[in-house]
Amino acid sequence: MKSLEQVENFWNDNLCGQHFITARYPSEEFFSQYRNFRYTKTHHLDTYIDWKGAVDKDVLEIGLGVGADGTRWAEHARSYTGIDLTDEAVIATQKHLEVLGLPGQTRKGNAEALELPDDSFDIVYSHGVLHHTSNIEKTFDEVYRVLRPGGQFIVMLYCKHSFNYWIRIQTYFRIRFLWALCMSQIGGKPGSPWREHLANFREKGWSYFSWSEWPHHCTDGPDCEIANIYTPARIKAMLRRAGFTVKKTKQAHFPAGLSPGLERSLAAWIGFHHISWAVKS
Ligand SMILES: C[S@@+](CC[C@H](N)C(=O)[O-])C[C@H]1O[C@@H](n2cnc3c(N)ncnc32)[C@H](O)[C@@H]1O
Missing domain, CATH: 3.40.50.150 (Vaccinia Virus protein VP39)
Structure with a gap:
């Protein structure tokens, strides 16, 4: 909660x-x-x-x-x-x-x-x-x-009903995050904000990346808990x-x-x- x-x-x-x-x-x-x-x-x-x-x-x-x-x-x-x-x-x-x-x-x-x-x-x-x-x-x-x-x-x-929600957050940022995750597996060091997203993902698991949770962290910063x-x-x-x-x-x-x-x-x-x-x- x-x-x-x-x-x-x-x-x-x-x-x-x-x-x-x-x-x-x-x-x-x-x-x-x-x-x-x-x-x-x-x-x-x-x-x-x-x-x-x-x-x-x-x-x-x-x-x-x-x-x-x-x-x-x-x-x-x-x-x-x-x-x-x-x-x-x-x-x-x-x-x-x-x-x-x-x-x-x-x-x-x-x-x-x-x-x-x-x-x-x-x-x-x-x-x-x-x-x-x-x-x-x-x-x-x-x-x-x-x-x-x-x-x-x-x-x-x-x-x-916006470019921000459908294209930027739910599409582009997801692809970009998965890319950072793959790169980190082979020793890559992603910059901000992907570094912070990765840290949160490692702490919270796949629920961090769920359809409803991910947008909260993609408007005002990865550590923002509530952004409806x-x-x-x-x-x-x-x-x-x-x-x-x-x-x-x-x-x-x-x-x-x-x-x-x-x-x-x-x-x-x-x-x-x-x-x-x-x-x-
Ligand atoms: C993204 S900033 C927006 C500030 C400003 N209105 C602007 O457009 O730049 C969000 C602000 O809302 C405040 N805030 C969030 N929840 C609040 C609440 N329940 N009561 C009062 N302020 C709140 C935060 O402390 C923060 O300063």
């Missing part, structure tokens, strides 16, 4: 996105490079997310990483609150806000049991987070509870079960080094991310 403690330990050891940046963490240069990296690579966010429309809204963000999206919300919203399971992400986001002189508060918290009052936010935003938790349905109930009536839940989860990937229908069903009305969805993120417009067009069919805009009715 996978636990929230494993999730917390993994993300404390792997502050989200830090390894993409060369500048020293937590310098001003680090945060600047990170924002540049994020909104170049994940360019659809500035197109799809209406940061400016939050001018008269209280925003809660769940799952912070190094706080890039937090700074976007804090710049425009009436108020910004960020929570994360890990101390590392809370500290990083607070520093990021301070470096830019932006208002907002961050604190440690668990999306499955939010220590926040009912009906207290207009927008709850969570990008790439809730597929990592042990009980996503509990988190949807909690988001519903803390949103004001008419409030909006913007949530990005990994998408199963959902069909759009399943996401919609979970949101409806919690009481939400789904107003809009977008499939996004196809980082292939093409022009942003072309990437967004391809992503609409086979992108890695599924974003839902759901309303508390």
Whole structure:
């Protein structure tokens, strides 16, 4: 049984996105490079997310990483609150806000049991987070509870109807892993991440490579224990079960080094991310 403690330990050891940046963490240069990296690579966010429309809204963000999206919300919203399971992400986001002189508060918290009052936010935003938790349905109930009536839940989860799931993870990564396994039998020394996959495989056996287990280890690193990937229908069903009305969805993120417009067009069919805009009715 996978636990929230494993999730917390993994993300404390792997502050989200830090390894993409060369500048020293937590310098001003680090945060600047990170924002540049994020909104170049994940360019659809500035197109799809209406940061400016939050001018008269209280925003809660769940799952912070190094706080890039937090700074976007804090710049425009009436108020910004960020929570994360890990101390590392809370500290990083607070520093990021301070470096830019932006208002907002961050604190440690668990999306499955939010220590926040009912009906207290207009927008709850969570990008790439809730597929990592042990009980996503509990988190949807909690988001519903803390949103004001008419409030909006913007949530990005990994998408199963994607190039990432079928071609990259379940096909190419499997072949690549088996190749690394064969090479290691004749003395080869595979590099990262195949070295880590091999170590996990030797510890856990073929269950590590099973159809359902393997994808958990192929999005955010081999040692990530929980990374669920959902069909759009399943996401919609979970949101409806919690009481939400789904107003809009977008499939996004196809980082292939093409022009942003072309990437967004391809992503609409086979992108890695599924974003839902759901309303508390
Ligand atoms: C992949 S990072 C995403 C961070 C950021 N939203 C982004 O897009 O870069 C996932 C984050 O979710 C946090 N997280 C995972 N489960 C959580 C939970 N149950 N409650 C709060 N935060 C959680 C982790 O600590 C980690 O910082």
